[in-house]
Amino acid sequence: MVGQFKSAFAVGVSIIAMGVALPAHAQDGSADAEPAADTGGINEIIVTSQRREENLQDVPISVSAFTADQVLARGITDVGRLEGIVPGFTFGRSGQDARPSIRGVRTENVGVNGDTTIGFFIDGVYQSRATQATAGFVDVERVEVQRGPQGTLYGRNTFGGNIAITTAQPVLGEMLGGLDVTVGEYGRFRTDAFVNLPVSDTLAVRVAGSLEKSDGWVKNVNPLGNNLFDDDSKYLRATVLWEPNDQFSAAIKFDYSTRGGAGGSAFGYKIIGSYFDVGSRQQLYNGTPVLNLNTRGGNRDGVNDALPGGTATSDLGVPVFAPGDGYTIDTDQKTILDLENKAITANLAYDFGGITLRSITGYTDFGAIRTQDSDFSGNQIAIDYQDTRAETFSQEIQLLSSDTASRLDWVVGAYYFHDELTGVFINQQLPRIIRNVTPNLTLPQNGGGFYDQQRATTESVAFYGQATYEVVDNLRVTAGIRWTEDTKDFAFANANAVLPTSGTPPVPQGTAITLNTGPIPDSAFGAQGAATNCTYTTFPPPRPGFQCLAANTAVLTGATYDTAKFRKATWRLAVDYDVTPDNLLYASVSTGFRSGGFNSGQGPAALQPTFDPEEVTAYEIGSKNRFFDNTVQLNLAAFYNRYNGLQEQRQVPQGGTTLSIIENSGRARAYGGEAELLWRPVTGLEIGANVAYLNAKYTEYDQVPAPFGTSILVTDATQTTPTIVNGVQIAAAGQRRVFAPGYDCGLIPGTGGTGQPAAAFGCDISGNSIPHSPDWTGAVFAGYDIDLGSLGTLTPFAIMTFSSSFFGQPFNSVLEQQPSFQKVDLRLTWAPTDFISIQGFVNNVTDERTINRFVWGGGGALQASFAPPRQWGALLSIRF
Template identity: 85%
Template sequence: MAGQFKSAFAIGVSTIALGIAVPAAAQDSAAGAEAAADATVDQGIGEIIVTSQRREENLQDVPISVSAFTGEQILARGTTDIGRLEGLVPGFTFGRSGQDARPSIRGVRTENVGVNGDTTIGFFIDGVYQSRAAQATQGFVDIERLEVQRGPQGTLYGRNTFGGNIAITTAQPKLGETLAGLDVTVGQYGRFRTDAFVNLPVSDTLAVRVAGSFERSDGWVENVNPLGNNLFDDKSEFIRGTLLWEPNDRFSAAIKVEHASRGGAGGSAFGYKIIGSYFDVGSRQQLYNATPVRNLNTRGGNRDGVNDALPGSSVATSDLGIPIFAPGDGYRIDTDQPTILDLENTALTANLAYDFGGVTLRSITGYTDFGAVRTSDSDFSGNQIAIDYQNTEAKTFSQELQLLSSDSTSRLQWVLGAYYFHDELRGVFINQQLPRIIRNVTPNLNLAQNGAGFYDEQRATTESIAFYGQATYELADGLRVTGGLRWTEDTKDFAFANANAILPTSGTPPVPQGSAITLATGPVPASAFGVKGAQTNCTYTSFPPPRAGFQCLAANTTVLTGATYDTAKFRKATWRLAVDYDVTPDNLLYASVSTGFRSGGFNSGQGPAALQPTFDPEEVTAYEVGSKNRFAGDTVQLNLSAFYNRYNSLQEQRQVPQGSTTLSIIENSGKARAYGAEAEALWRPVPGLEIGANLAYLNAKYTEYDQVPAPFGTSILVNDASVTAPTIVNGVQIAAAGQRRVFAPGYSCGLIPGTGGTGQAAAAFGCDISGNRIPHSPQWTGAVFASYEIDLGSLGKLTPFAIMNFSSSFFGQPFNSILERQESFQKLDLRLTYAPSENISVQAFVNNVTDERTINRFVWGGGGALQASYAPPRQWGALLSVRF
């Protein structure tokens, strides 16, 4: 290991050892203080039960890095979605584009949210995996517990828990109790939300619980254009019904049905604000990482007939794009196309368990029908140029069987499981080019549309089976060893099609008219997708050549309509080895090594994506040492961990030009690693006062990642009369006489081997970005918080709460250029709760008091324009809670 890692690892181990030694010594020297603390029951830190090892255990007894929150804590801290976990969970950062959640943990981030890929951080509701990133942005309603497990969970949870898990447990019906609750929130941007639940006993063995929510709010991104609309408004409804049947002490069955819908404008599809681009000033060409230009929107078709000057140059001889509206202001836009969000999610879950005496059999069944339609103004401007449409559909079924030991007195605790998963996915992306109206000049320019539109429909099916087992054996009092193994086989099918099969044609031979593509185009016929393994009818000669399963127009076999790829299988055994030791009943020390993987998949074979039709699985080996501690009469809690993760073939998303838009593809990087340390501390020095903090250090970098094309403009040609002969590299001419090829400054770039030669793809250029930081991996993150419950006697209780979370800078893309950098920040949230009784409380809150304006998603789009999504600005509101 590198010397830097050895130092960090030594610091982490020393810190953990100190975390054990100091409290252990303190327990001996402060026995009197502990006795006094024990007399004050309310002063101690309560237990949280978690299911991180697929059984109910005290959080402090689980030898895994887990952060957990009860339903009461979730409500008190205003955690209405997983984005609010940033700062509460060490090392957790949250990104978002539109309705897609993009969390990051320990150098693993959620990048690909298309139907051709899987999540990297698992999202579970009541033990059922949710396959789409947008499912994680739904509001939390009537939650019993929330757990965030950091690091790969490949043994007990499977292939799509590469970076960790986010697991929600909803509130279950209670037998023999009549309960109800109502929460009403009002706030800035016209926000009005109600959450309610009712728990009804039907008999001694049967109970039902119904929960729901209703929310309306205006968008917090203001659109100054009357033709458009504000972004991030909220028009959502949610309903859940759960039936619990416990006919005896051995059997229980919980059946749950829920439906969620969300409408309004949404948050655009991939981003909504243009940051800028890069230009080579002398040649006035776009060149990655050259001179940053933050005031021009260079998307395709954004030309207003006005010549623009570049920074450092007084020459304004060419039209480089329209001005960006309110550059740098992430909360004001000028777009003329009203955006739409239409999200529906229906789920059915059945959790059954039977205790045979010493052994429990559990069944977890889940079915989800999910759909989301999103549109966005493709040109990010008040000009009429283009609009994008995205539709994602998923029908998901999963069945898991578990056999668990249930004798808590036995030295051997074990779990065996079998898992089946079936996911039917459909994704449609459409770019419609419109007759252009350039409104930022007077008089307005009326121009023809900017070429053809684009249509891509992808159909993917995943079928996965897995078998797993994990056992923990107590070798001696307090000393336990754990071993786990999981075998997984993923079977994936993939097909894609474009609109060529249904577009009007002209000419001889007939050529489809892409200019006729609209948001209403489709559906394409099944014949457009071709047949798996069938001989292709395609005769086009571009690279790569047509292959089995590819389908072209019968009237013009040089025109591709789609293809069905051969079935791919991905098999992997993942494992975990661990040891943990109770130094004292309140101090746990553990060490583990585990593995995880995420399946490979397919890229749509249109245009440049055909050069890389498939991508490989990514793998991780993770080492961790940690400690969990309670001392001073359960008034102090300190949990520590240090880790080293080694990654292979990380799946990276890249945008490639495709006509007037861009196409997202996935490629594999070489190798990467991440190491760091995390700490969570909680202190209750006197009754009512709680002080806490968490801190995370992360060093996450690519160790091997070369031949990577820049997002745009990897190289350009400039005139240079001093060059009197062509420039030849590996037998390939990369510049003619009188020209010079200039590569993206600051990087080691060159010709990608195997391109540019006879019978090969056109010359392509790439760079070596080994050593760059993995995106969305700040070196330092953390939070400090405090609350104090003030007893007002007969008037009730008053509880102020404050939390300040912070982050060092990070990059949003692998090339780590200046435009992709989010600077360090601090955010402060304040809450004040008044409870006149145990059943009623009123809370006033201000989130992001400091009004920090941070970017949580960067992506390079068409025309070499960097687009971004921002985190919410300062927001205030009030919450009334009533319990019956």
């Protein structure tokens, strides 16, 4: 670790030295706002973190913001590019799902049975699906990242913070336009364009759009498959602004986007390996790491596999292709991405003189279809399919004070949200062709497949208010509260090998699950509160609302759960003080929560049909400062967050695949500090850095089953009697139960006894680090506008981001660890005029290969997704 940070420090010093060494006679090319002085200075950025327009430096909240010019100059093309640039913000991704993390809060559940953990807003409208956050930025005005719970002004879906995008609004009375053309590695070609049309003195229209094509940067050597992370996207947005007078404004926005190609698979696309107990040749979590074996179900090639220190005596799977290389795969199924998003947004405001009434309305119709090669190999074994649909409506009404002379600023509001969600997951098992041996093996398919459809509805109502009062000059007190009620309904239907498709009562189809299986009749989902027809004797007992096959009442088809309501009052108290006009101190305590929900009840998930809300209490002190005649900006924050019931995602075996369920951990806490430094000593020279320290751990989290192989039975002649724990036999005579090494594991109380579920084993992982929570993250950057006289300006820009190691799963095992790393991006921009610029860039210059998502899948195989490799390109920008 010391060596890693010495390297990071050396690179950072080099970047700063580059900026300092440049001549000090350049012209300011920044366009965020008017410069503070001809000799340099830091420009203001206006943000809306408190639901009103304010100077970033006056907001007593940890927030980072970037203007349109900074987004372009720094290559912030999507949410993932914010990693490192924003202190304490890390970004994970699986397929098209964004998985950001802030202060120990990460995005785990992206299914229709849960809400996002870190809110994603576009023009004030919440986007309910994690996939919506992976779209590229087009003609944006500003990007804001708020750290810490925003439960008062933004609500239950902002447990860890917010990412807020403000798109560029129409400008009255001006004809404006722009064109950006990007070309780059992997055949990348992207065009972004916008035009601003002044229809009249009171009406303007702004139209923006983009087209992008690129090959995938994960290369598939198998001609039967395709590359991953290609791009075939289209985006169109039209915004109409009407301001008939000084009091009223209305902005109506329509946008439409599609994305096709192969996509990026689903939960992960590369197998890392597994663990085995070498002596017994059984999979045992945290046993001996095996990095070159794909143990997914059905991956058997008739070849005995050698384990470290053991003799080859068992067929345990197939070799991992190009082990450790996250950018090369060998899969034989063509994956598909078919994403479509349609949205309408209306922002209306009327100033009554001292009070402003604002309405924010949003409607979204979203759909995404994704497939992946389920076995992660060049063998024909199985394919997965996901179809996610969301129809979302939200309405927010605000009243805000607008009297700048008053000592009291306030906002009150009401919020309504309705989300209709459908999620389908299909695992289709195929007749097996094992191609990694000669001659190829032809085997029957491995089971009948699996089908799971979930239907979820969320209706949320909230009322909130926040007021800030200046008690004496420069000293302000803020208090806010929000009351939220979430109403959730949930139903599922699934089957293993048989599926009801028609008839009353439903009759089994009698064939294996395929990607074309369906439709499912409503009767398969049962009815809320209705008596069950199920007679199966496995634990747990049948519940009201559960439905089984009429022809075989021991086969569960689905269920409709009782409606659940989650009510919570969240609040914020804060005080801030202007030590000088350029130095602010603040302290706050706030709360946040995220609703509970439901799990599909098939198999092991039936033991945990629901999960509870998670809650946080956050304490923060901070300071925002400008020094040395507005040439140095230093923002500091220290925080302590206390979490209860964090919602954790777990994969449980289900046929030839795994099913994702959610459970609550006990307690956790996170504390740390963040610093952002910006120095502009002269016009055009910018040097900056940020650093974040985070210590995030579970303080109570026990009885947790390992992802696989929590325990195994091995032969032991010395054990002459059965092993009994709490009256339950956990090993027969002549056998010994071995638990996952390195963990405190044992029998879960309440299992294995009469009338109880089968014996289950879990571990106490209290004290483990929360996943995706590196101790140290940060960045160092420098840029300068070099005056070339009549040839314009030349701006070199470099940024080095770094991270200490982190774990990808709660058990913190060695296979789940991403080591420390540094990444360097370089950009060189030539602007011959104020209206034209040409930029060359290289992202991840050293081609650092990092994993940003880990998940344990079927067969005890660790799946991973990698961050992009080194990529170069060029960008032509024209403005008129």
